[in-house]
Amino acid sequence: MFSGASSAARNSCSTTDPVRRSDRPDRDSPMTRFLHLPRVAIFVIAVVLVIGVRSAESADRSATQAQSILKKYCVGCHNAKDAEGGLVLATHAGLIKGGETGPAVVAGKVEASLLMKLVERRGKPFMPPKGKRGPRPSEIAVLKAWIAGGAKPFPSSDTPPSLTVPRVPTRGQVRQPVNALVVSPDGSWYAVARTGRVDLLSLPPDPAAKPLVSLSGLPGQVSDLVLSADGRRLVAAAGEPGLFGEARIYDIAVDPRKAGPKQAAKLARTIRGHADSLNTVALSADASLLATGSYDRTIVIWETASGKRRVEMSGHNGPVTDVAFDPRNRFLASASGDRTVKLWNLKTGERLDTFNEPTKGQNTVAVSPDGRFVVAGGIDNRIRAWEITRDGREGTNPVRHSRFAHQAPLLDLHFSTDGRHLVSASEDLSIKIWITDGLGQDRHFPGQSDWPATVALTRDGKSLLVGRLDGTTSALSLADRGKAAEKPVPLAGLAIPRPRNKAVAGKLPETAEAEPNNKPDQATAVMVPGVATGVLAGGSDADLFRFTSKKDESWVIQTRARRDKSPADTRIEILHKDGRPVLRLLLRAVRDSSITFRPIDSRSNQARLENWEEMGLNQFVYMSGEVVKNFRMPQGPDSAMQFYTINGQRHCFFDTSAIAHALDSRVYVVEPHRPGSRLPNNGLPIFPLYFANDDDGRRKIGSDSRVTFTAPANGDYLVRVTDVRGFGGDKYKYRLTIREPRPSFKASIGGRDATIPVGSGQRFTVNVDRIDGYTGPVRFSIEGLPEGFSTTTPVVVQAGHLSAQGVINVAAGTKAPAKEAWKKVQVVARAEIHGKPIEQQVGNLGTLKIGKAPKVIVSLLLDKPGGPDGQTDEKKNPVLVIAPGETITAMLRVNRNGYDGDLKFDVDNLPHGIIVDNIGLSGILVRAKETERQIFITAADWVPETERSIHAVSREEGRQASRPLPFAVRIRKPAAAKSK
Numbered sequence: 003m004f005s006g007a008s009s010a011a012r013n014s015c016s017t018t019d020p021v022r023r024s025d026r027p028d029r030d031s032p033m034t035r036f037l038h039l040p041r042v043a044i045f046v047i048a049v050v051l052v053i054g055v056r057s058a059e060s061a062d063r064s065a066t067q068a069q070s071i072l073k074k075y076c077v078g079c080h081n082a083k084d085a086e087g088g089l090v091l092a093t094h095a096g097l098i099k100g101g102e103t104g105p106a107v108v109a110g111k112v113e114a115s116l117l118m119k120l121v122e123r124r125g126k127p128f129m130p131p132k133g134k135r136g137p138r139p140s141e142i143a144v145l146k147a148w149i150a151g152g153a154k155p156f157p158s159s160d161t162p163p164s165l166t167v168p169r170v171p172t173r174g175q176v177r178q179p180v181n182a183l184v185v186s187p188d189g190s191w192y193a194v195a196r197t198g199r200v201d202l203l204s205l206p207p208d209p210a211a212k213p214l215v216s217l218s219g220l221p222g223q224v225s226d227l228v229l230s231a232d233g234r235r236l237v238a239a240a241g242e243p244g245l246f247g248e249a250r251i252y253d254i255a256v257d258p259r260k261a262g263p264k265q266a267a268k269l270a271r272t273i274r275g276h277a278d279s280l281n282t283v284a285l286s287a288d289a290s291l292l293a294t295g296s297y298d299r300t301i302v303i304w305e306t307a308s309g310k311r312r313v314e315m316s317g318h319n320g321p322v323t324d325v326a327f328d329p330r331n332r333f334l335a336s337a338s339g340d341r342t343v344k345l346w347n348l349k350t351g352e353r354l355d356t357f358n359e360p361t362k363g364q365n366t367v368a369v370s371p372d373g374r375f376v377v378a379g380g381i382d383n384r385i386r387a388w389e390i391t392r393d394g395r396e397g398t399n400p401v402r403h404s405r406f407a408h409q410a411p412l413l414d415l416h417f418s419t420d421g422r423h424l425v426s427a428s429e430d431l432s433i434k435i436w437i438t439d440g441l442g443q444d445r446h447f448p449g450q451s452d453w454p455a456t457v458a459l460t461r462d463g464k465s466l467l468v469g470r471l472d473g474t475t476s477a478l479s480l481a482d483r484g485k486a487a488e489k490p491v492p493l494a495g496l497a498i499p500r501p502r503n504k505a506v507a508g509k510l511p512e513t514a515e516a517e518p519n520n521k522p523d524q525a526t527a528v529m530v531p532g533v534a535t536g537v538l539a540g541g542s543d544a545d546l547f548r549f550t551s552k553k554d555e556s557w558v559i560q561t562r563a564r565r566d567k568s569p570a571d572t573r574i575e576i577l578h579k580d581g582r583p584v585l586r587l588l589l590r591a592v593r594d595s596s597i598t599f600r601p602i603d604s605r606s607n608q609a610r611l612e613n614w615e616e617m618g619l620n621q622f623v624y625m626s627g628e629v630v631k632n633f634r635m636p637q638g639p640d641s642a643m644q645f646y647t648i649n650g651q652r653h654c655f656f657d658t659s660a661i662a663h664a665l666d667s668r669v670y671v672v673e674p675h676r677p678g679s680r681l682p683n684n685g686l687p688i689f690p691l692y693f694a695n696d697d698d699g700r701r702k703i704g705s706d707s708r709v710t711f712t713a714p715a716n717g718d719y720l721v722r723v724t725d726v727r728g729f730g731g732d733k734y735k736y737r738l739t740i741r742e743p744r745p746s747f748k749a750s751i752g753g754r755d756a757t758i759p760v761g762s763g764q765r766f767t768v769n770v771d772r773i774d775g776y777t778g779p780v781r782f783s784i785e786g787l788p789e790g791f792s793t794t795t796p797v798v799v800q801a802g803h804l805s806a807q808g809v810i811n812v813a814a815g816t817k818a819p820a821k822e823a824w825k826k827v828q829v830v831a832r833a834e835i836h837g838k839p840i841e842q843q844v845g846n847l848g849t850l851k852i853g854k855a856p857k858v859i860v861s862l863l864l865d866k867p868g869g870p871d872g873q874t875d876e877k878k879n880p881v882l883v884i885a886p887g888e889t890i891t892a893m894l895r896v897n898r899n900g901y902d903g904d905l906k907f908d909v910d911n912l913p914h915g916i917i918v919d920n921i922g923l924s925g926i927l928v929r930a931k932e933t934e935r936q937i938f939i940t941a942a943d944w945v946p947e948t949e950r951s952i953h954a955v956s957r958e959e960g961r962q963a964s965r966p967l968p969f970a971v972r973i974r975k976p977a978a979a980k981s982k
Contacts, residue, residue: 180469241279295322379412540730654699754848790816
């Protein structure tokens with residue numbers, strides 16, 4: 003059939019076209035066109051498909067490249083969380099939509115695209131900003147090509163991103179650092195986090211033991227582990243740096259040691275989130291919530307059972323290094339490389355408080371088992387503890403302790419189950435255990451083989467597991483108390499010297515120096531009590547005097563030179579008989595700081611100190627040999643720490659002398675200890691302080707010298723007298739007195755003969771000049787005031803203080819009394835010294851006058867009469883009551899009688915350690931025409947129980963004072979439980 007048809011066709015063709023070959027089909031015939039059409043179509047379609055595929059691949063590649071370039075240079079500032087100018091360049095939709103100035107890209111129109119104008123710096127603002135590297139010309143060409151090609155959408159893929167890391171040949175055995183570890187509740191096994199895997203092992207650790215199970219395949223470093231309280235759920239933190247974070251949740255068998263590798267741990271869920279790898283994970287107490295913290299500066303709370311994302315917390319400006327749940331789910335605590343610790347609301351994700359005391363990045367944070375304290379540590383080598391209030395709101399969580407804990411950054415902190423101990427691990431290759439009550443060091447385990455990156459206590463508290471960066475793990479027995487378990491107790495205060503003889507000595511015997519006397523064996527003998535006289539020849543001349551004392555006998559040793567017009571500027575030192583200086587105290591530094599803003603001279607009574615927020619009142623501060631004491635905390639950002647003051651100059655303690663200090667000079671908060679005390683090394687200096695003085699630290703005898711010496715043992719002692727400058731000559735005379743101390747005081751009163759506006763009051767001041775080391779309280783009583791006059795009585799000058807304030811008020815309608823009436827007024831000062839009552843008649847108030855009614859009358863009242871801060875005494879008078887560590891309110895009320903301007907007030911006579919919290923450098927402000935202001939009064943937690951009266955005083959309009967308001971510090975007693 004087919005052959006016949008072909009023959010007929012060939013015959014037909016040959017008769018019509020003799021020049022064509024009879025065996026070649028006619029190209030123009032219908033059959034030929036039909037036969038050739040599929041080949042052409044296939045070719046064309048193939049070409050079109052190839053071009054289409056290549057075009058699609060080119061478009062996809064162009065979009066991918068453009069996306070990569072934008073991520074590299076732009077997305078850091080223009081992302082969903084940080085959309086500068088309202089522009090989001092992380093997504094194609096955000097790019098096309100644009101920001102505040104319109105679309106960033108116009109598809110197919112390079113010149114009209116705002117992105118290119120800014121990238122090529124043809125328009126402002128330049129992108130990236132000045133100082134940041136922008137795209138290279140080749141990368142700009144890619145962006146242009148992508149826009150010209152229609153700005154196709156960025157490719158999407160469900161495949162997780164990954165990093166391609168070249169393999170680097172290794173030499174020797176590769177270490178597998180231990181990044182984290184956890185211990186099972188029964189102490190039978192533990193889990194160790196390493197690179198890409200988690201190993202479960204039996205306890206106690208055995209370097210040769212094989213894992214019960216190895217959980218492998220985790221991306222990147224496994225940076226943290228957390229185990230639920232029942233030991234049945236284990237969470238590992240991992241991820242790829244710069245790409246994503248990943249938490250894997252494993253269900254753990256009841257006893258992994260018996261379950262076998264396949265049953266010991268099973269992957270229950272993988273949670274992926276964040277834009278960077280995870281640094282930390284934490285489980286809530288009931289394991290219902292999981293917190294993850296990442297290098298991307300964010301924290302996410304997840305529902306553990308479902309993996310559902312509940313809330314995200316943003317606010318750190320550095321990587322989140324650690325997180326910890328409050329046991330009662332009130333808050334989450336986080337530590338960060340941005341030098342802060344933050345508290346977060348678990349329900350809303352809102353920040354509750356930020357702790358700014360750390361001076362460098364923080365690596366670790368923990369919450370005490372009772373939820374009272376948050377502790378953190380990091381690169382500044384310190385452990386800080388903040389006490390958390392019931393709601394944790396901002397500004398209510400004070401720092402209670404700050405300890406210079408290690409000589410290198412802290413790596414981990416871990417509470418014992420009962421909360422009584424805290425474990426710290428540090429880059430200084432040591433581990434320490436601290437008693438949480440007071441944060442005193444209990445045990446020390448130095449000499450670890452490498453950084454102890456992670457620690458964990460067994461639940462019974464008998465063993466401490468340590469994981470190190472060299473890959474080793476070990477268990478430390480806590481039966482071994484380790485090294486340096488001493489608990490040194492600093493001296494509580496300054497002892498008041500005790501006189502030996504009741505009778506005051508008459509004229510003291512005098513002894514003239516016998517030259518040469520500049521060597522111990524040449525010292526001039528002096529009978530004590532007695533006086534020695536001498537002349538400093540200058541240069542290396544030193545005059546030595548020998549005296550004999552019994553143990554614990556005290557002596558006041560002082561020179562008199564400048565007061566007698568001598569040019570000598572003396573310095574005295576107390577020496578052992580062989581010439582060695584006598585040690586007075588050991589000053590152990592517990593916190594370091596420095597002088598900021600400006601230098602201070604030898605007279606200034608205040609200084610701005612770095613990190614003053616972690617200091618406290620009554621702490622000693624060591625400044626290059628000088629010791630001062632904190633009296634008042636800074637009252638704002640432009641205020642300074644005020645020291646205890648005498649005559650307007652800072653008081654130097656322990657007979658040290660004031661000197662000038664340069665800007666940035668290092669200073670230290672120190673605790674005084676007795677000589678010979680064993681003081682554990684805390685990484686800060688221990689300063690020996692000797693019996694010596696240049697200029698009197700009490701500021702009473704100018705540049706003459708004075709030391710109160712207590713003999714440490716029976717024997718002979720030397721006094722060396724020199725000129726501090728090395729000067730000398732015939733005129734450089736001095737007298738050296740060695741006498742018994744006579745602790746006492748001299749009382750006085752200021753504000754005599756005052757004029758007091760009727761219906762108002764005026765402030766007065768009582769003063770105490772302390773003599774020979776008396777530091778106790780002094781009570782001033784005012785008796786015999788005429789009718790219509792009232793006053794604060796008694797007025798108490800607190801221990802160690804030099805003055806206090808009271809107020810005298812005149813009732814409305816009071817008539818001026820006769821002058822004779824004022825002679826009956828008595829002011830008496832009373833104290834007790836070594837058990838003996840002392841009474842001094844101070845005199846009277848002079849003759850007080852009654853002035854006309856003022857334009858403002860001030861009242862200080864209970865804020866809520868009958869409320870929790872208000873009580874009454876036995877006479878039913880209102881009393882403002884505060885407890886140590888508490889904040890209460892009071893009301894300042896102003897009756898305006900012709901003055902409507904601003905008024906500023908102070909509150910006088912508050913016990914030391916109690917302040918008005920809402921006061922500034924300009925006092926408590928009552929604005930123009932306002933008539934009242936609520937004030938907040940806060941007590942430090944160490945303030946003792948006391949009672950006194952307080953009052954308010956205006957700084958304007960004649961310094962009008964309110965009537966005294968009874969004030970009491972009382973420790974709150976817990977309410978008795980109600981019987982059922």
